[in-house]
Amino acid sequence: MKKLITTILLGMILAAPAAGENKRVKFGAGGAAAGAAAGYLLGGNTKSTAIGAALGGAAGALKGHSDMKQQQEEFEQTLADTGVSIVEEGDNLRLIMPGNLTFATSSSDINADFYPVLSSIMNILKKYDDTRLTVTGHTDSTGNLEINRRLSVERADSVKDYFVSQGVADMRIFAHGMDSRMPIATNDTPEGREANRRVEIEITPNSI
Structure with missing residues (x-):
């Protein structure tokens, strides 16, 4: 027995x-x-x-x-050739979506061409529904600091709002803006500024 x-x-x-x-x-x-x-x-x-x-x-x-690894593999397959970068950070995943894909300059309206990519991401997030999501907006260093702060928040909120409207639970997602404080490239060139104008989604195992 x-x-x-x-x-x-x-x-x-x-x-x-x-x-x-x-x-x-x-x-x-x-x-x-x-x-x-x-x-x-x-x-x-x-x-x-x-x-x-x-x-x-x-x-x-x-x-x-193993489940987080499988999720990463699905992202890599689905997002190949979309311009979205996938970074493994321990048990976490980070999706980096550059500004030239997601938003027009000085706008928080999602580019129409980017909705299919967001939908692909959303489908995987709904499949692996026991994770937390942190959506972070970033800007380059040009322009007024307060405007950049607000713009980075609005861009993160736009991505969150889209996910929630498509059925991802609101309580899973935390959205915030970091303005220009975390650049990933130089702000001295147009290419660098374009890379810095981005939205990132961090996917972490839910510890609750």
């Missing part, structure tokens, strides 16, 4: 994706809990419980990491 219950508990780790578990943190916590219970049932002592928790947590975390 103990072995049967143990098998069921450990199986919970692998069954979690069907319930929508797409993140490393919750997988690790769930796996640790199942592993601890399984270890106790088999060994009946603190040592076996600890070993079970460690093994279960590692297996669960690996499953969550």
